[in-house]
Amino acid sequence: MRGQEARDQAERKAAMATLAQSSGDDIVRLWNEAALPAEAELLRGPETGLVTLRGRIGGGGAPFNVGEATVTRATIRLPSGQVGHCYALGRDKQKAKLAAIADALWQDPARRAEVETRLIAPLRSALSAAQERRRAETAATKVDFFTMVRGED
Amino acid sequence: MYVAVKGGEAAIANAHSLLADRRRGDRSVPALRLDQIVEQLALGVDRVMSEGSLYDRELAALAIVQARGDMIEAIFLVRAYRTTLPRFGYTRPIDTGAMQVERRVSATYKDLPGGQLLGPTFDYTHRLLDPELAAGADVAEPLQRESEAQAMPRVSAILAREGLIEPDGEMPQDHVPGDITREPLEFPMARDIRLQALSRGDEGFLLALGYSTQRGYARNHPFVGEIRIGEVELELDVPELPFAVPLGTVRVTECQMVNQFKGSAKAPPQFTRGYGLVFGQSERKAMAMALCDRALRATELGEDVVAAAQDEEFVISHSDNVQATGFVEHLKLPHYVDFQAELDLVRRMRAEYEARENPLKAEEKREAAE
Numbered sequence: 001m002r003g004q005e006a007r008d009q010a011e012r013k014a015a016m017a018t019l020a021q022s023s024g025d026d027i028v029r030l031w032n033e034a035a036l037p038a039e040a041e042l043l044r045g046p047e048t049g050l051v052t053l054r055g056r057i058g059g060g061g062a063p064f065n066v067g068e069a070t071v072t073r074a075t076i077r078l079p080s081g082q083v084g085h086c087y088a089l090g091r092d093k094q095k096a097k098l099a100a101i102a103d104a105l106w107q108d109p110a111r112r113a114e115v116e117t118r119l120i121a122p123l124r125s126a127l128s129a130a131q132e133r134r135r136a137e138t139a140a141t142k143v144d145f146f147t148m149v150r151g152e153d
Numbered sequence: 154m155y156v157a158v159k160g161g162e163a164a165i166a167n168a169h170s171l172l173a174d175r176r177r178g179d180r181s182v183p184a185l186r187l188d189q190i191v192e193q194l195a196l197g198v199d200r201v202m203s204e205g206s207l208y209d210r211e212l213a214a215l216a217i218v219q220a221r222g223d224m225i226e227a228i229f230l231v232r233a234y235r236t237t238l239p240r241f242g243y244t245r246p247i248d249t250g251a252m253q254v255e256r257r258v259s260a261t262y263k264d265l266p267g268g269q270l271l272g273p274t275f276d277y278t279h280r281l282l283d284p285e286l287a288a289g290a291d292v293a294e295p296l297q298r299e300s301e302a303q304a305m306p307r308v309s310a311i312l313a314r315e316g317l318i319e320p321d322g323e324m325p326q327d328h329v330p331g332d333i334t335r336e337p338l339e340f341p342m343a344r345d346i347r348l349q350a351l352s353r354g355d356e357g358f359l360l361a362l363g364y365s366t367q368r369g370y371a372r373n374h375p376f377v378g379e380i381r382i383g384e385v386e387l388e389l390d391v392p393e394l395p396f397a398v399p400l401g402t403v404r405v406t407e408c409q410m411v412n413q414f415k416g417s418a419k420a421p422p423q424f425t426r427g428y429g430l431v432f433g434q435s436e437r438k439a440m441a442m443a444l445c446d447r448a449l450r451a452t453e454l455g456e457d458v459v460a461a462a463q464d465e466e467f468v469i470s471h472s473d474n475v476q477a478t479g480f481v482e483h484l485k486l487p488h489y490v491d492f493q494a495e496l497d498l499v500r501r502m503r504a505e506y507e508a509r510e511n512p513l514k515a516e517e518k519r520e521a522a523e
Contacts, residue, residue, distance in 0.1 A: 009396055017386070017399035049239040051389055051400065053208065054246040054330065055430045057344060058321030059307045059407065063246040063330050064345035066352050066430055069208035071241055071400055075393070085393055087241070089401035090209065131253060136297035138255050141271040145263055 015106055015120045016099070020088040022123040024095030031098055034118035040076040040101045043083065046093035048072045074100040082108055176221050190214035199404075199433025200224060204474060205231030206334075206353040208403050208432050225355075229475050243330075245388045245397055249407045249430075250307050252383040256434075259308050260377040261411060267305030272382060273434075308379035309409050309426065318411065318424040340466045344450070347469060351445055352431055354472030356438045362462040363444030370460035371448045374413035375427070382406045382434050406435045410443035417455030425454060 019027065031038065050068040057064055073087045074096040084104025086096045102119060105111045177184065191198055191210045194217065201213040205228045213231060220226035256272025259265050271277075312318040322344055324330075331346035338350070351359065366373055384404050388397035408429035416422035427447025429439035448462040449469075461467055471477060507514070 013396050013399060017401075020399050020401040047239075049241045050207075050235065051241050051387070052243045052332070052334075053387065053403065054244050055249070055348075055405075056246045056321065057323075057348065058426055058428050059249050059309060059409065061321030062324035062328065062345060065243070065330055065332050065334075065349045066405075067203070067206035067208065067349075067432060068235055068240075068334075069387070069400075069403060070212070070238070071389075073241065085391075085398070087389060087391065087398045087400055089387065089403065091211075133297065134253070134255065135302065136299065137295045138270050138272055139300035140296040140298040141256075141273075142298070142300070143269040143271065 012103070012106060015116070016086070016103060018120050018124045018127065019086065019095075019099040019102055021127055024092040024098075026123060026126065027095055027098050027102075027119070030119050030122055034114070036102070036105065036115070036119065037078075038098065038101060040078050040084075040097075040104070042074065042097070043077055044073070044075040046072055046074040046096040046100075048091045048093070072096040076100045076104060078104045078108075080108065176219070185218055187211055187214040187218070190217055196434060197222075197224065199435050200356060200438070201227045201231055203432040203435050203438060204228045204353055204355060205235070206432075207231050207235050225474050225478050229478065232475050242389055242391065244400070245390065247385040247387065247403075247405070249381065249385060249405070250305070250310075252305070252381060252385050252405075252407075253402070254305055254381055254383040255404075256382040257305060257379065258377070259379045261379075262308060262311065265308055265311060265379075267303045305381070307381075307409065309411075312378070312411065312424060319420075319426060322426075322428065338469060340469075341452070342465055342469060344446070344453075347449055347465065348428065348430070348442075348446060350469045350472055351429075351442045354442070354445075355474035355477070356435070356441065358472055358474070358477075359441035359445050360437060362448070362468060363441035365460065366444050366448050366462045371451065371456075371463045373425075373427075373444075373447055375444060375447065376411045376413075377440065378409040378411035378426070380406065380408050380436055380439065382436065404433055406431045406433065406439040408436070408439035408443040410440070410447055412447050414454065419453075419455035425450070 048070055049072075051071045052068050053066045054063045055066045056062065069089055070091050071087055071089055072091055072093055072095070073085070074093070075083065075085050076097065077083050078101070082104040084100040084102065084107065086099035086103060088096055088099060102115055106115045106120075191214045194214075197217060198210055198213045201216055201224060202208050202210070204224075205213065205216070207213070209231075212234060213227070216227035216230040216234075217224070219230060254267070254270060254272075256274060257267065257270045259269065263269070309318065309321065313320065324343065324345060328343070328345075331343055331349070333346060333349050338346075342350075365371070367375070382404070384402040386402050387400040389400055390397050406429070410427035410429070412425045412427060414420070414423055414425040425447065427443035427445070427450075429442035429446065431439045431442060445462060445468060448460070449465050451458050451463040452465075456463070458464060
């Protein structure tokens with residue numbers, strides 16, 4: 001049971017990460033295609049605020065404050081009573097609301113598979129394709145050193 | 154007695170509408186869209202985010218347009234906007250070792266794990282103006298290369314194995330990171346607070362100070378151990394969730410400067426370090442920050458404080474370009490009453506001076522006046 005709970009949490013967090021990284025336009029498009037329910041009671045927000053980003057001295061040392069970033073958050077309750085949350089960088093309020101609804105739907109065992117396959121999976125594959133392309137473009141700029149032999153031995 | 158003078162409302166209103174007109178410029182030229190600025194003036198956007206100390210591309214682009222491209226004015230606008238928003242919390246510290254790297258170079262190790270990745274750099278370009286760009290020529294897609302995902306440890310970890318480099322900067326166990334947005338600056342200052350101030354500091358000011366250390370003012374023999382640019386994930390602890398909530402990714406630039414150090418009463422000979430971490434792709438700024446960070450550690454490392462770049466109060470008090478421009482630019486606002494008082498004072502001093510220098514003439518003058 002503990003193990004199952006930890007796995008559920010990790011999967012829920014992964015779904016939230018995917019939603020946070022995706023563009024609002026992509027989420028809206030997939031939402032409409034999948035005809036997911038957008039009806040929910042807003043418990044908080046959507047509202048925009050700041051988080052202070054922290055780094056570490058030398059990369060791995062003591063934490064220090066680097067600067068702020070805009071974040072928009074929303075908390076909703078579905079008619080079924082399930083509560084969902086979203087925090088995402090930027091100021092897209094519609095995205096925050098839909099992502100919070102997606103989080104609530106995800107927690108409903110009867111809807112989880114639908115949210116995963118119709119919304120999260122396509123978003124995730126788009127993100128990883130973009131990431132892979134960027135990695136391959138960066139890899140093309142990798143320096144291959146070669147040694148020049150000078151003179152005769 | 155205090156006399157207030159009012160006036161100029163119509164002049165101010167008209168000046169602002171003239172500003173709006175000049176900002177728009179020739180109406181036959183298409184207006185800039187924010188996405189054009191975000192995409193095509195990306196490094197300018199990054200500078201405004203870094204010195205405005207607010208990670209938000211669209212807002213930075215809006216600030217650049219509104220400020221007609223005046224970067225310090227744009228930074229000022231972003232800083233002002235920040236103060237209108239509530240703060241949700243402090244993120245977990247980012248892990249630059251897990252960065253999705255877009256550029257990574259080291260000047261100290263040729264064959265470091267993960268390799269040297271040049272990325273989208275100006276380095277090795279010929280700095281010749283490109284007429285094709287002016288003509289709006291199409292740009293080819295970049296090449297791609299198949300490669301296995303490779304771990305890219307920070308270069309400091311490699312040097313650490315030999316024990317010849319100091320560790321990442323630690324603070325005492327119970328130290329809470331200081332926050333210059335909440336508490337006024339106090340000197341002497343802990344390194345974490347200095348780094349926060351440097352990260353939002355003016356690029357030009359830090360660049361000049363970093364340059365001064367290279368030219369011999371607080372010489373500290375720097376090498377770029379590593380520069381890496383790329384995206385890192387952000388996470389925030391919130392009470393309503395049992396795990397840190399993922400917020401998305403931000404692009405940052407990190408510079409690990411490695412400095413030869415001959416040792417002092419406080420520390421043995423070894424490599425010491427300066428650290429730079431800046432929003433966006435801001436390599437020059439991250440390098441300058443790392444040079445200044447190292448120079449400002451003079452007292453900690455038992456070095457003599459002999460140069461401006463080592464003087465914490467001097468550097469940190471003057472690194473913020475919003476404060477600097479505020480104080481310099483306020484000089485152009487009306488000081489009529491101040492100046493009247495000064496004028497009166499100078500007249501009296503002059504009269505006293507003349508009376509001393511030439512008593513007879515002053516006497517005649519006074520009589521004439523009477």
